[in-house]
Amino acid sequence: MSDATSMAEDFASGRSDPVQALEQTLDQARQSTSVFISLSAERARREAEAAAARWRAGQPLSVFDGVPLAWKDLFDVAGSITTAGAAYRRNAPAALLDAPSVGLLCRAGMVSVGKTNLSELAYSGLGLNPHFGTPHNPHGSDQPRIPGGSSSGSAVAVAAGFVPIAMGTDTAGSIRIPAALNGLVGYRSSSRRYSRDGVFPLAHTLDSLGPLTRSVRDALAIDDLLNGRTQLHTARSLKGQHFVLEQGALDDIEPAVRNNLLRAVERLKAAGALIDVRPSATFQATLDLIKHQGWLGSFEAFALHQALLDSPDAEQLDPRVRRRLEAARALPASQLIALTDARRRLQQQLVAELDGAILITPTVAHVAPALAPLEADDDLFVNTNLATLRLTMPGSLLDMPGVSLPSGRDALGLPTGLLLSAPSGEDARLLRAALSVETALNF
Numbered sequence: 001m002s003d004a005t006s007m008a009e010d011f012a013s014g015r016s017d018p019v020q021a022l023e024q025t026l027d028q029a030r031q032s033t034s035v036f037i038s039l040s041a042e043r044a045r046r047e048a049e050a051a052a053a054r055w056r057a058g059q060p061l062s063v064f065d066g067v068p069l070a071w072k073d074l075f076d077v078a079g080s081i082t083t084a085g086a087a088y089r090r091n092a093p094a095a096l097l098d099a100p101s102v103g104l105l106c107r108a109g110m111v112s113v114g115k116t117n118l119s120e121l122a123y124s125g126l127g128l129n130p131h132f133g134t135p136h137n138p139h140g141s142d143q144p145r146i147p148g149g150s151s152s153g154s155a156v157a158v159a160a161g162f163v164p165i166a167m168g169t170d171t172a173g174s175i176r177i178p179a180a181l182n183g184l185v186g187y188r189s190s191s192r193r194y195s196r197d198g199v200f201p202l203a204h205t206l207d208s209l210g211p212l213t214r215s216v217r218d219a220l221a222i223d224d225l226l227n228g229r230t231q232l233h234t235a236r237s238l239k240g241q242h243f244v245l246e247q248g249a250l251d252d253i254e255p256a257v258r259n260n261l262l263r264a265v266e267r268l269k270a271a272g273a274l275i276d277v278r279p280s281a282t283f284q285a286t287l288d289l290i291k292h293q294g295w296l297g298s299f300e301a302f303a304l305h306q307a308l309l310d311s312p313d314a315e316q317l318d319p320r321v322r323r324r325l326e327a328a329r330a331l332p333a334s335q336l337i338a339l340t341d342a343r344r345r346l347q348q349q350l351v352a353e354l355d356g357a358i359l360i361t362p363t364v365a366h367v368a369p370a371l372a373p374l375e376a377d378d379d380l381f382v383n384t385n386l387a388t389l390r391l392t393m394p395g396s397l398l399d400m401p402g403v404s405l406p407s408g409r410d411a412l413g414l415p416t417g418l419l420l421s422a423p424s425g426e427d428a429r430l431l432r433a434a435l436s437v438e439t440a441l442n443f
Contacts, residue, residue, distance in 0.1 A: 003214040004067045004164035005221065011055045011066050018055070018066025018111060022048040025068045025113055028162045034133030035153045035162065037073045038080055039114035044068070047111040054109065063221055063230065065109030070157045070166040072150075073115035074122060075099045076198040084200045085118040085150075087131040088313040099198025101167065101209060101226060108225045116153030116166055118174075120318045122202045123301060123325070125177050125389040126374060126381070127152030130318050134375075137182060137368045139414050145368040148178030148388070151212065155182045158212050165213050165222065169199065171206045171297055173364075173392025176404040179212050180363035180417025185438070186212050186404040187219040187431070188395070190424050194226050203300035206396050216403065216435045223431060235439035236432065239272030242357040243420075248279045249391055253365040260408030260416045261362055264441055271440040280359060282350040286394035289342050296343065296397060299336045302328035320381060347398050351423045358433050361391055363404040363417035392419070399424040403434040405441065 002010075010016040022044055029036050051066030060066070073083050076095035083089045098106060106112060117132050119125075127149030128134045135156040137145040147156050151168030155178030158166050168175040170188040179186025187210040194209045201207055211222045220233045245265055250258055269275055305325055308314060314322060365387060374381050395402045400421040407418040420437060422430040 001161045001214060002164065004064055004218045005215065007067055007164055008064055012060070018048040018051040019045075021066065022068050022111055022113070025162055028160070029113065029157075032135070032160065032162065034117055034129070034135045035156050035160070036070070036114045037083055037085070037117050037132055037153070040077060040080060040112055043079065044111050044113050047106070047109070051109045051111065061107070061109035062225060064225065066111060067165065068111045068113045068163045069105065070113050070116045070154060070163050071102060072118055072154045072166070072168045074118065074169055074200040075102055075115070075167060077102055077112055077115065080115055082200055083115075084122065085120045085129050085132060086317065088308075088316040095198070097198065100195040102198070104226055104228070105222070113163060116151070116157055118152055119150035120321045121305070122150040122169060122171060122174060123321045124149045125173050125385050127178060128371070128374060128381070134371060136371065139183065140368060142412055144371040145414070146181070146371050146374065148181035148364075148368065150174040151178050154212050155179060155184060155186075158182070158184055158214060165211050165218055168210060168212055170208050170210060170396065171202045172295070172396045173389050175210045175212060176363050176392050176402055176417075176419060177388060179404040180419075181368040181415060183406045183415030184212050184214065185216055185219055185406070186210065187223070188402045189223075190401045190427050191399050193401070193427055201304060203297035203304070205300060206297050206399070216405070216431065216438045219403070220431050220435065223427070233432070233435060235436045237272060238268060238436050238440055241273050241433060241436065243268065243273055243275045243360050244280060244354060244357045245275055245277045245360045246280045246283050247277055248284050249361040253362050254367060254410070256367065256408070256410035257362050257365060257416045261418050264407045264418055265360065268437060268440055271443075273440075275360070276357070280353060282346055282353050282398075283359065283361070283394050286346055286397055287390070289339070289346070290393055290397065293339050293342070294331065294335060295393065296336070296339050298324070298328040299331060301325055320378065343397055347424060350398055350400070354423060358430065359400075359421045361419045361421070363391065363419040364388055365391060367410050367412075367414035367416060395419070395421045401427040401430050403430060405434065405438055407441075
C-alpha cells in the first residue's frame, strides 16, 4: 500500500486523481465494520473535486492536496457530531466549526472522509468499544485481534488501506500503541506542538495530537502543514547519531518484540549509529513513580468527567471506563501534588541524562492479543490494558514526543514496534532521526 506522498505524486502525474481516490476510500469505508463512526461524503466530494481541478491546473494548495484522511472522533469537524466514542453523546449537537487542526489540513487541500472509532472517551489502550463496535486488527488472520487504542479506528483505517493518513490523540499511548499493533508509523507530538482547541479532552496536561501514517515522510509533511511551513526532508546518515537503548525495557516482553527490536538495533549500528545499551535512570524512575504513585491522567480525567459521573448519563458509560474514572474519586490531593512535582524533576533529569541522544524502547511489550477473551473477562481486560500501556506511559508523563516504527512481525505475522522518544519540545529533531532510522531499517 502506498503512502500519502506516493498518492500525491500520482495526482501530479495524472495517474490518478483525488476524486478517484476518494470514491475508492468511501466504498471501502462503507463495507468496513466499526472502523468509522460517521462519514462526511458530501463534504469530501466537494473537497476532492476542488483538489482535482487544482492539480489539473498545476496549482495544488500543498504537497497533500486531495489526499484523503480520517479524524479520530474527538476532533470537531463542522457538521458532524463529536461522539468521543460514547453512547451518551450520540445526539449531541453537531460541531459548528472545524477544530484548528482540521481547518489547517483542509486549507492545505486534504479531504476529510469522516470520523473514526475509538475507545470510549479515549480511556483505554486496547480499543474495545461496546457502543460502536470494535474494529478488528487487519493482521489478525487466525482470529479477531484488538486494534489497540484509543485511536483504534484511525489505525485500522490506515492499516487496511482505506486512507493513507488518519489523525489521532495520545494521552498514555493512544497513537503509538495502535501504530505498533497495526504495523504503522505513529507520531505523538509534544503536548503543546499543535492546537488542541476543538478536540474533546481527556487529561489536559497529557493530551497530545498526531498522525498515524505509512511512512515517516508523511508524518513530517503533516507536521509541516500543521505548523504552516513547507520543507524538503531527506534522510541523513546515521553515522555518529547517538541513541540509548533502554535495557530495562527489554525485560518482560514477548520474544518476537525483543528479537525484532534487537535486529533493528543491529541494522542501525551497521549504518553507523552510536547506540548505548544501558538502563535509563529517568525512564525506570518514571515507571516506578507511575506504579507506586498512580497516573496523573487519572486525576485529570476524573476532574474533567466528574459532572458526567454524577449525572444519569453515567449509566450509559461502558462499565469498564466508568470504573476507571471512578477509581480516582477518592485519591488524595497530596498524591497529585507529589506526582506533579516528580514529573517536573524527571523532565529536567531526562534532558541531562540523554544529552542529545534519542531513547529507544519497545512500543508495546506484546503483539495484538485476541479480542474475544478480553470482551469476556473484566480482570483480563484490566491486566492487559495495564501491560499494553506500560511502556508508553513514561513518555506521556514526561511529555516526550515519540515515533513508533514497525520493527517486524512474529510467527503469525502480527506486527511489532519500536519507539523513538526525545525530551519535550524536541519534535523536529526526533522526526528527522526517525526518518533516518526508517530508511536504515527498510534498506
